[in-house]
Amino acid sequence: MLGENRITLKHGAGGTAMVELIEDVFAASYGDLNAPRDDSARVDVSGPLAFTTDSFVVDPIFFPGGDIGRLAVAGTVNDLLATGAKPIALSASFIIEEGFPVNDLITIARSMEETAQEANVQIVTGDTKVVARGSADKVFISTSGIGVILRNGISGAAAKPGDVIILTGSIGDHGAAVMLAREKLLDAETVKSDTAPLTDIVLNLIEAGCEIHSMRDPTRGGIGAALNEIAKQSDVGMVLDERAIAVKPPVAAACEALGIDPLYVANEGKMIIIVSAADAERSLDIIKRQRYGYDASIVGRITSNHPGQVRIKTSIGTTRIVPPPSGELLPRIC
Amino acid sequence: MRLSDEFRDESLVQQVASRLRTYEGISATIMEVCGTHTMSAARFGISSLLPDGITLISGPGCPVCVTDQRDIDAFLAIGQSADIILCTFGDMVRVPGSYTSLEKLRAEGADVRVVYSPTDAVNIAVGNPSKKVTFFGVGFETTAPATAVAIRTAREADLHNFYVYSCHKTMPPALRALLASGETAVSGLLLPGHVSTIIGTRAYEFIPQEFGMPCAVAGFEPLDMLLGIEAILSQIVEENPRVENTYRRAVKEQPNEHARELIEDVFVAADCAWRGIGVIPGSGLEIAPKYWAFDAKKRFSELVGSANPVSNSSCRCGDVLRGAIRPNECALFGRACTPLTPVGPCMVSSEGACAAAYKYGGPPTKNAR
Numbered sequence: 001m002l003g004e005n006r007i008t009l010k011h012g013a014g015g016t017a018m019v020e021l022i023e024d025v026f027a028a029s030y031g032d033l034n035a036p037r038d039d040s041a042r043v044d045v046s047g048p049l050a051f052t053t054d055s056f057v058v059d060p061i062f063f064p065g066g067d068i069g070r071l072a073v074a075g076t077v078n079d080l081l082a083t084g085a086k087p088i089a090l091s092a093s094f095i096i097e098e099g100f101p102v103n104d105l106i107t108i109a110r111s112m113e114e115t116a117q118e119a120n121v122q123i124v125t126g127d128t129k130v131v132a133r134g135s136a137d138k139v140f141i142s143t144s145g146i147g148v149i150l151r152n153g154i155s156g157a158a159a160k161p162g163d164v165i166i167l168t169g170s171i172g173d174h175g176a177a178v179m180l181a182r183e184k185l186l187d188a189e190t191v192k193s194d195t196a197p198l199t200d201i202v203l204n205l206i207e208a209g210c211e212i213h214s215m216r217d218p219t220r221g222g223i224g225a226a227l228n229e230i231a232k233q234s235d236v237g238m239v240l241d242e243r244a245i246a247v248k249p250p251v252a253a254a255c256e257a258l259g260i261d262p263l264y265v266a267n268e269g270k271m272i273i274i275v276s277a278a279d280a281e282r283s284l285d286i287i288k289r290q291r292y293g294y295d296a297s298i299v300g301r302i303t304s305n306h307p308g309q310v311r312i313k314t315s316i317g318t319t320r321i322v323p324p325p326s327g328e329l330l331p332r333i334c
Numbered sequence: 335m336r337l338s339d340e341f342r343d344e345s346l347v348q349q350v351a352s353r354l355r356t357y358e359g360i361s362a363t364i365m366e367v368c369g370t371h372t373m374s375a376a377r378f379g380i381s382s383l384l385p386d387g388i389t390l391i392s393g394p395g396c397p398v399c400v401t402d403q404r405d406i407d408a409f410l411a412i413g414q415s416a417d418i419i420l421c422t423f424g425d426m427v428r429v430p431g432s433y434t435s436l437e438k439l440r441a442e443g444a445d446v447r448v449v450y451s452p453t454d455a456v457n458i459a460v461g462n463p464s465k466k467v468t469f470f471g472v473g474f475e476t477t478a479p480a481t482a483v484a485i486r487t488a489r490e491a492d493l494h495n496f497y498v499y500s501c502h503k504t505m506p507p508a509l510r511a512l513l514a515s516g517e518t519a520v521s522g523l524l525l526p527g528h529v530s531t532i533i534g535t536r537a538y539e540f541i542p543q544e545f546g547m548p549c550a551v552a553g554f555e556p557l558d559m560l561l562g563i564e565a566i567l568s569q570i571v572e573e574n575p576r577v578e579n580t581y582r583r584a585v586k587e588q589p590n591e592h593a594r595e596l597i598e599d600v601f602v603a604a605d606c607a608w609r610g611i612g613v614i615p616g617s618g619l620e621i622a623p624k625y626w627a628f629d630a631k632k633r634f635s636e637l638v639g640s641a642n643p644v645s646n647s648s649c650r651c652g653d654v655l656r657g658a659i660r661p662n663e664c665a666l667f668g669r670a671c672t673p674l675t676p677v678g679p680c681m682v683s684s685e686g687a688c689a690a691a692y693k694y695g696g697p698p699t700k701n702a703r
Contacts (some may be wrong), residue, residue: 183450208560256338259684261377316556318379320694326673 007100010129022128023103026092028121029109030116036136041124043089045148050085052076053144054213061138062109063181065173065192068141069108071268073115073123076145078217081202082271084154085147087121093142095124098133108139119197122144122182128213145203150206158213158233161304164280166273168287169194169295170246175265178255186330190250196269210283211276221325226272227310228324238311240300240322263312264325274302276319341356341555350560351383357567361387363519364566365657367509368526369685370554376694378556384563386624391657392687394508394611395526397501398425399655399686405501406415406431407641409470410441411669412499412634413439413446419462420507422470425683428676429665452477452484459488459496468630469588471500478619480500480591480598485628487619497630499638501607505529506537518587518657522566523549524559527581533578534589541590542575550578551585576663577672601624609679617657651678654682654687661691668692 010017027033035041054075061068073090080087092112096105116123173194180191198217205212214234218226223245231238247255247262253261269292275283281299289292300312310322340346347682367371372392375381394400411422421438427436429447435623439510440446445465449455452469459467471481488496505526512518525538530551541547548569552562558581565578579585597619606618622627631638649671650664661667661680670678673689680686 076470314378315342315344316383317344318376318382320377320379320382326692 005102007096007098007102007105007130009098009130009132012096018128019084021102022268025105025109026126026128029106030113032124039090043124045146048149048152050080050083050147050149051144052079053142054079055140055142057137057140058178058251060178060181061104063193064177066195066268067108067111068139068261070113070115070195071142072141073112073119073121074268075217076143076220077119077121077197077199078268078271080145080147082215082217083147083149084151084202084206084212084215085149087145087199087202088141088145089122090116090145091121091214091307092126094128095136095140095325096130097136097138100138104141104325108141115197119198130299144274145243149201149241151212154212154215154234156214156216156230159236159274160276161215161228161236161296161302162277163213163274163302164277164298165227165238165240165273165300165302166280166284166296167223167245167299168198168271168273168288168293169249169269170184170248171206171218171267171270172247172251172255172262172265173224174268178266179258180254189255190246194267194269194292196255196292197290198271198288201271201287201293204286204290205283208282208286210279210286212273212283213276214272214274216272218270220266222262222264222266223272224261224310224322225325227322230272230274231310232308234302235307237299237303237306237308238310239303240310242312242315244297244299246295246297249257263322274276275286338555340463341553341557347383347560348557350557350564352562353566354383354388354567355385357388357571357625360383360385360389360567360570362567362570363389363391364522364524364563364574365391365393365518365520366524366559367393367395367505368524368528369399369683370528370686371395371526371552372687372691373557374554374556374559376690378626380556380559381558386565388563390689390699391520391660392585393523394608394655394659395474395505395510396421396655396680396683396685396687397400397477397503398429398683399651400503400508400608401611401679402502402609403432403643403645404607404641405499405563407433407643408631408638410434410436410439410466411501411637411641412468412630413444414637415466415634417465419447419458419465419467421447421467422459423450424473424626425579425685426470426472428682429679430676432642444502452481453487456484456487456493456496459493460491460664463495466495467634468497468499468524470636471498471502474503474505474529475593476528476598477583479532479596480600482596485600485625486596488628489625492625496620496635497628499630500601500619501535502601502619503608503617504603504619506540507614508608509538510540511611511614511617512656513541513547516654517615520657521548521570523547523553524562524566525549525577526702527553527558527584530581530585532590532593535577535585535590539579542577542583551581551684553584578662604634608655610655646677649678651680651688654680661688664688
């Protein structure tokens with residue numbers, strides 16, 4: 001019944017309308033129905049914790065290959081994984097614009113639950129605020145997450161010369177899908193976002209004892225930004241092989257049409273994993289066996305030359321620098 | 335994208351590169367006229383495939399970059415009109431005017447919209463009948479026909495709230511002015527592939543005939559560019575300058591008749607100011623009298639006339655656009671002027687020589703040859 005309605009300011013006012021919304025939408029989708037309704041959730045863990053937070057304001061909120069809810073869970077899960085942590089629990093805070101359809105909220109909450117199950121993590125606490133029409137755009141979600149660190153020392157500062165750079169799949173899918181959906185360009189449906197939690201990939205690598213030095217979730221700024229960050233943090237150089245970096249043909253076409261470089265386009269279901277050379281092939285085998293890792297490949301190596309700088313061997317055999325991105329992605333005009 | 339893969343094939347590229355090495359010992363500066371060539375050369379490290387004496391330099395082929403400061407200021411001034419929606423291609427949003435930019439106007443509350451085609455701006459006018467929608471028409475022969483279609487569509491739809499500020503320009507008069515000035519010491523011109531699909535190769539005959547200058551029309555993939563450069567080098571060695579078409583899959587000798595008809599119907603040639611070059615006779619496309627109802631320069635003549643441009647004297651975009659200097663020879667490059675804090679348009683546009691040089695870290699290393 002609630003589903004036919006739209007969110008109004010009363011749903012954020014702390015009264016029965018809000019309780020009804022929380023029970024019917026959030027608790028019904030991903031809550032533990034038996035958990036006490038207290039001000040905080042109780043989580044039992046032991047060992048060092050990883051703790052991260054992220055906000056999601058994607059427009060459009062539903063896009064080919066995902067939605068803002070899946071993104072909000074996968075994004076925070078992947079950030080935890082990148083530090084070598086097993087994700088345990090998430091919080092989810094919603095800022096909802098007055099007039100937002102309750103049905104869309106239910107769809108988003110269910111998508112969050114599906115993604116959380118896939119990632120083997122629980123959403124244990126949350127918050128809901130409703131703001132007047134125009135004070136927010138449809139819905140914004142913040143998620144925070146805690147995880148137990150399974151392997152110490154995994155850091156962007158720990159890449160070493162000789163290490164191998166593995167990328168778990170093709171680049172640019174998410175950014176291209178959202179840009180095309182937003183601008184209604186080309187045949188938007190041909191490009192799907194890669195939004196996904198990468199729990200299986202990372203936990204299996206750790207369990208197998210692969211010597212992982214650095215991991216990063218290359219979201220905004222793409223692998224171009226993420227690799228430059230690691231090169232600077234670890235004070236090492238990198239040499240990439242452009243031909244080993246997979247770009248799906250419709251993504252490549254979209255990037256050509258918009259005049260942007262897929263190296264700088266966002267991913268939401270990929271991990272950069274830097275491992276010791278000795279463990280490279282074994283790690284790649286493990287990654288390729290996972291649902292979201294079938295397309296993984298070795299895309300480059302760490303070198304002691306040109307510390308702080310990322311270079312790429314292009315598809316035509318030349319070498320150029322891959323600088324950190326500097327600003328807004330703008331479409332070209334001719 | 336299958337169509338472009340073979341033009342990025344390493345073995346084919348290396349074959350042409352090895353042929354180019356036979357020109358070792360020749361000293362030649364080749365101007366890539368088009369901004370897309372500039373970006374492609376930087377992205378693929380084309381200059382690292384050339385013999386040491388052969389260098390590339392950028393020319394006036396980035397439409398955003400050559401737009402005169404007065405035109406940018408005038409368009410920004412139109413933004414002061416009540417009930418206005420300014421429509422522009424994305425590259426123009428961050429180009430600084432003398433006092434503000436579209437980006438700043440938007441942050442202050444102006445309705446500034448990025449469009450991908452001039453027809454999108456017409457649709458915005460249809461959807462906002464109480465607003466005056468003004469499109470910033472920037473671009474060469476490739477973009478002008480699309481603006482012409484938009485203006486004709488607006489007339490057919492009997493729209494009274496759609497205007498175009500035309501800064502459209504044509505390439506041959508600019509090349510003539512550049513060569514006639516004698517300032518730019520180039521030995522050959524790599525001619526713009528996109529523009530040539532519209533105007534045909536015949537439009538360039540004056541380059542070898544009047545100036546004895548070798549030239550070749552080239553596409554934008556690495557192999558295309560190398561074949562164009564090879565054609566120019568062979569003309570230099572044979573002392574036989576001519577217009578060579580190395581982009582035959584897209585470019586013909588004759589112009590595209592449909593596009594030419596559109597341009598001739600909607601625009602008239604006029605003298606036009608180019609940043610860095612000055613006024614070039616007959617190089618601009620102004621809206622023809624029968625379409626003056628859609629001409630923003632007429633509709634907002636007072637605001638347009640109020641533009642009072644002040645140039646930043648240390649910005650050397652003008653010199654870059656004439657091929658007189660390379661981006662890193664400007665004192666502001668990479669210091670005061672970066673893509674985040676651009677001083678001149680060449681650092682903003684995705685086709686700008688300074689943006690390309692900054693983005694790809696200057697000339698690539700030669701060690702991968």
